[in-house]
Amino acid sequence: YLMDLEGFVSLCKRRGFVFPSGEIYGGYSGFFDYGPLGAELKNNLKKMWWRRMVHGRDDVIGLDSAIVTTPSVHQASGHVDNFSDPMVDCKESKQRFRADQLMWAKVELEDEGDVGYVSMVEDGNVEAALNKAAKKLAEGKKMKPLIIKDMTEASEEEVALIPSPATKKPGSLTGARAFNLMFETTVGPYSDAGSKSYLRPETAQGIFVNYKQVSYVMRQKVPFGIAQIGKAFRNEITPRQFLFRSREFEQMEIEYFIDPDADFRAVQEEWIEEMWNFLKAVGLKECLMDREVHEGDKLAHYARACTDIIFRYPFGTQELLGVAARGEYDLQQHAQASGQSMEYQVPGQKRKFVPHVIEPSLGIDRLFLALLCSAYDEDVVGDEKRSLLRFHPCVAPITCAVFPLMKKPPALVEKAQALAKQLRQRGWNVLYDQAGTIGKRYRRMDEVGTPFCCTVDFDTLEDDTVTVRRRDDPLEVSRMPIDAVARFLDDECQL
Ligand code: ATP
Numbered sequence: 299y300l301m302d303l304e305g306f307v308s309l310c311k312r313r314g315f316v317f318p319s320g321e322i323y324g325g326y327s328g329f330f331d332y333g334p335l336g337a338e339l340k341n342n343l344k345k346m347w348w349r350r351m352v353h354g355r356d357d358v359i360g361l362d363s364a365i366v367t368t369p370s371v372h373q374a375s376g377h378v379d380n381f382s383d384p385m386v387d388c389k390e391s392k393q394r395f396r397a398d399q400l401m402w403a404k405v406e407l408e409d410e411g412d413v414g415y416v417s418m419v420e421d422g423n424v425e426a427a428l429n430k431a432a433k434k435l436a437e438g439k440k441m442k443p444l445i446i447k448d449m450t451e452a453s454e455e456e457v458a459l460i461p462s463p464a465t466k467k468p469g470s471l472t473g474a475r476a477f478n479l480m481f482e483t484t485v486g487p488y489s490d491a492g493s494k495s496y497l498r499p500e501t502a503q504g505i506f507v508n509y510k511q512v513s514y515v516m517r518q519k520v521p522f523g524i525a526q527i528g529k530a531f532r533n534e535i536t537p538r539q540f541l542f543r544s545r546e547f548e549q550m551e552i553e554y555f556i557d558p559d560a561d562f563r564a565v566q567e568e569w570i571e572e573m574w575n576f577l578k579a580v581g582l583k584e585c586l587m588d589r590e591v592h593e594g595d596k597l598a599h600y601a602r603a604c605t606d607i608i609f610r611y612p613f614g615t616q617e618l619l620g621v622a623a624r625g626e627y628d629l630q631q632h633a634q635a636s637g638q639s640m641e642y643q644v645p646g647q648k649r650k651f652v653p654h655v656i657e658p659s660l661g662i663d664r665l666f667l668a669l670l671c672s673a674y675d676e677d678v679v680g681d682e683k684r685s686l687l688r689f690h691p692c693v694a695p696i697t698c699a700v701f702p703l704m705k706k707p708p709a710l711v712e713k714a715q716a717l718a719k720q721l722r723q724r725g726w727n728v729l730y731d732q733a734g735t736i737g738k739r740y741r742r743m744d745e746v747g748t749p750f751c752c753t754v755d756f757d758t759l760e761d762d763t764v765t766v767r768r769r770d771d772p773l774e775v776s777r778m779p780i781d782a783v784a785r786f787l788d789d790e791c792q793l
Contacts, residue, residue: 300676303612307540313746328537328545335746338695338727340666344527346580346692346793347550351525358523359516363504365529369495374635375503375628377480380599384450385477385535391464395419396535397449397474401427402460408440417460450474479532497531505553506628520642520653523554539613541663548662555653562623562654569658570605570621579793581690583672586610600627609668618668619660626652673747687747691791696748697726698787701739703755705732714754717780724784744769752783
């Protein structure tokens with residue numbers, strides 16, 4: 299990577315992509331505001347996903363369900379009882395940690411036989427935990443690792459010996475306990491047990507509870523999918539790594555309903571490929587992507603299989619999206635709790651069944667960050683280092699900039715403004731700029747990832763042609779009739 303995470307955080311702020319939420323009050327951990335360019339980029343990602351997954355297929359339809367719904371939904375889905383992360387408290391500092399990311403090592407010094415414990419937050423990174431233990435305890439001496447585990451796997455005696463990462467003192471940690479990640483809220487004018495509800499922790503449940511209705515109204519035949527884009531909320535114990543783990547985020551999810559007799563692994567594979575191709579098409583670097591299959595106790599309570607697409611972020615390789623096989627779990631839970639049948643009647647047959655579900659679930663904020671990481675580039679002109687964002691034209695916040703070569707004569711300005719207006723009317727996000735030298739204006743656009751710049755010059759006044767400069771091929775400036783620019787953008791912005 300040309301830059302670490304701090305670099306991306308500061309670039310996002312400087313260029314108007316992402317601000318810490320409520321920054322004038324010092325920010326608010328786990329919440330972010332998308333600035334003007336960030337909002338454009340994020341909207342484009344959503345548009346492209348919807349276009350491809352919903353409009354581009356005849357077996358997927360869209361939905362937009364409520365963020366707050368009856369708590370019965372999240373009771374039935376198991377979220378009220380099970381949607382938790384293990385948490386450890388530091389009794390002295392009052393800090394809290396995710397127990398499964400708090401690694402500890404029991405090590406023995408080879409020559410002296412001394413045994414020591416070290417704990418630290420390293421996002422579950424075993425190797426890092428060991429290296430740190432080696433450095434701290436042994437100070438260069440030879441050391442034998444006896445145990446390396448996370449805090450969910452520590453006995454009471456061990457907990458008492460492991461030093462807290464906050465105070466560095468043994469004896470200040472508690473054992474791990476479950477912490478429910480759902481945000482609670484109250485609905486209506488009274489605040490009592492009966493008014494309690496939740497902000498949804500995933501968009502999926504809104505799809506499950508509407509599945510029957512949607513399949514009737516839209517006359518869908520299994521297999522079919524329902525797609526939804528929307529906010530989700532999780533009271534993460536330790537929000538960190540910028541947009542990667544926040545407390546308010548957005549998901550793009552599909553619940554794809556299949557015949558229980560179908561080969562669910564084959565359908566899951568198709569969706570993994572569909573998602574992989576989408577990520578590639580919007581501009582993620584394939585060399586930074588990989589797959590990870592979840593097994594055993596890494597599977598969520600509802601899943602029978604799950605494969606993640608993981609991405610190499612500047613802070614390590616982590617989950618970008620998951621494609622889970624949820625079986626009939628959710629629909630059966632809602633059938634039991636509501637008393638309503640969730641069976642699908644096969645048209646023209648006696649056969650009925652509760653469909654099984656394959657769920658591709660993608661977090662937009664994690665995609666946004668992965669896209670920035672993929673697009674960031676630097677070049678050196680003279681002895682000056684400059685940065686660029688090489689966004690694909692279909693997601694770039696500004697698709698095209700329009701410049702008059704100079705501020706005078708007025709005819710140049712008028713022509714350029716008319717072109718900008720014409721392109722805006724065609725639906726493009728266009729930036730008009732007449733300030734500074736043309737070189738500086740190009741540079742400003744490279745920095746925010748604008749793929750095309752059109753310049754109106756003196757020849758334009760003669761023959762109605764303009765120059766089009768490509769960010770990724772700045773020396774190949776082409777000339778085209780003013781009226782051809784919109785078509786050119788149409789062609790270039792195909793996904
Ligand atoms: P993790 O293990 O990283 O906490 P998860 O497995 O709990 O993630 P899922 O429940 O599978 O995540 O959620 C589906 C998708 O939603 C994830 O792949 C991710 O893109 C996104 N997502 C989940 N939690 C967050 C979060 N706190 N901030 C941003 N995006 C998130």
